[in-house]
Amino acid sequence: MHPFASNLSGNHALVTGGSKGIGRLIVQALLAEGVNVSYCARSPRGDEFSAFNGATDGARAVASAVDIANPSDIKNWVEKSAREFGKIDCVVANASPLFHDVTPEHWEKSFRADIMGLVTLLDATEPHLKERAEAGGSPSVVVITSIAGYELILPMIGSPYTSFTRTKAVIAKDYARKFAPMGIRINTLPLGMVNTPNITHPDGSVEWSSFQTFKKDNSEWMKEAEAKIPLKRVAEADEVANVVVFLASRLSSYICGATIPVDGSISAALL
Incomplete structure (x- = not known):
């Protein structure tokens, strides 16, 4: 039985969209566990x-x-990162360009980034993750998506964001059938609303997060939205990051092919 600790120190993780927002907090949480x-x-x-x-x-x-x-960008990044740290133990597919306009252009752009980008990332990292599994590791892939793909709560009817956030979870489940026999775990986290903090850069400048900007400009709407969440608040970004750390560790060694909402039970309330 493993002690209730991540024991991730010395591992190496890839995180897409890691410079700001939820991805930034995920990177910090992994660094705090000793993960490169x-x-x-x-x-x-x-x-x-x-x-x-x-x-x-x-x-x-x-x-x-x-x-x-x-x-090519994805493949080159994966190989460069694997050379830098000698291995890949975890992959967090977090980035999404949020193409949500109901236009053919946004459907095409979202397909290339959200769908083919994810498939390319999974295929490019597969041999590295398989190598870690064969060496006795417990490699993990976490796909970040949104409950918008499940409850159809976006106001834009026909948005590619709604369809493709759900599609990413389907892709992850399909890859679970391929990855699990290799010893690679893959799971999906559909998120509800998440509070991402503003960023203070080393030079002292402050960059407002998209969430904080939206909240400032739509305070009444936010109060009404939070009231509908059974937990009566939005998630903090580090609460999402904590789940990622759990799924990256051996503490979740028998969780594979799962879709785990991190949404304060809003998806259950909307049923």
Whole structure:
């Protein structure tokens, strides 16, 4: 029986969309567990975690500029990251460009980024994850998505975001059939509303998060929305990150192919 500790120190994780928002808190949570992190974004600053003092056991974060709609970008990033740290133990597919307009252009862009980007990432990391499983590890993939793909709560009818957030969970379940016999676990986290904090950069400048900006401009709507959540509040980003750490660790060694809502029970309330 494993002690109730992550025991992730020395592992290496990939996190897409790790420079801000939920991805940023996921990177910090992994660093705090002693995990080296390769994170990507379309235009990372590179110093996102230079002032973060919570890393343990010498864990470090390395940034790369990656367009998740570009297969070559993803493949090159995966191989470069594997060379940097010698292995890949965990993959967190977090990035989503949020193409939600009801237009053919957004459907095509969302398909290339959200769907083919995820498939490319899974295929590119598979041999590295398989190698870790054969070496006795417990490699894990976590796919971040939204309950918008389940409850159809977005106001835009016909939005690619609604359809493709659900599709990513279907892809993860299908890959579970392929990955599980190799010893690789893959699970999906559909999220409800998540409070992402503003970012204070090393130079002192403050970058407002999309959530904080929306909340400031739509305070009454936010109060009504929070009242509908059974827990009566939105999630904090580190609460999502904690679930990712759990799924990355051996504490979740028999969880594979699961869809685990992190939504304060709003999806149950909407049934």
